[in-house]
Amino acid sequence: MIVKAQSLANGLTVLRGLVAVPLLLALQGGWGWWAWWLLVVGALTDAVDGWLARCGGGGSLWGARLDPLCDKLLLLAPLLWLAGQGGGASDPAIFPIPIPLWAIWLLLAREFLVTEWRSRQPHGAPAHWSGKLKTTGQFLCFGCLLWPGPAQALTAAVGGSLFWAALAMAWLSGIRYIKSSLA
Secondary structure, eight states, X not given: OHXXXXXXXXXXXXXXXXXXXXXXXXXXXXXXXXXXXXHHHHHHHHHHHHHHHHHTTXXXXXHHHXXXXXXXXXXXXXXXXXXXXXXXXXXTTTOSSOOOHHHHHHHHHHHHHHXXXXXXXXXXXXXXXXXXXXXXXXHHXXXXXXXXXXXXXXXXHHHHHHHXXXXXXXXXXXXXXXXXXXX
16 A cells, blocks of 8 residues: 555656746647646645655655756746746736746745755755745646636735745745754
C-alpha cells in the first residue's frame, strides 16, 4: 500500500508539471475555460499528491525534489502569460487592477532563487507550512485572475489583491527557507 500511494503521488506530481504546457497554450489561444480548468486540475493534484504521500508513510526523495519543481512549472505558466500581457494593463475590463511588471519579475526571481537553493539541499528541502501557504495563495490568485465566467472584473480584482499577498508570502517563505539552512 505504501509503495502504491507513493507511486500514485509521484504520478500526480508529474501530471501537474505536464499540465503547464497546455495551460500556457490555452492562455495564449484565448481558451479561458480550458486554462482555468487546467489550473484547477493542477492545484487539485498538488493537494492530493501531498495527502497520498502522507498516507503512504511519507513521500519519496524523488517526490520531494520533483513536487516543488512541478508546482513552479504550473504556476509559472500563468505568471509568464500575465507578464506577456503587460501585467494585465492592456485590458482594464479583464484586469481592473493591473499588476506591475516589476512585481511579476520579483515573484519570478524568488521562484528561481528558491528552486536553485532547494536543488542544492541533500534531501530536497521539505516544504514548510509557509511555502505551502504561498503556493495555495498563488493558486487562488491565478484562479481568480484567470476566471473566465460571470463577475470576471470582481474575481480579477480579488486575484490582483491576492497577488500582493502571495508575493509577500513568497518572499517571507523564501527567506525562511534560506535562513533555516544557515542555522
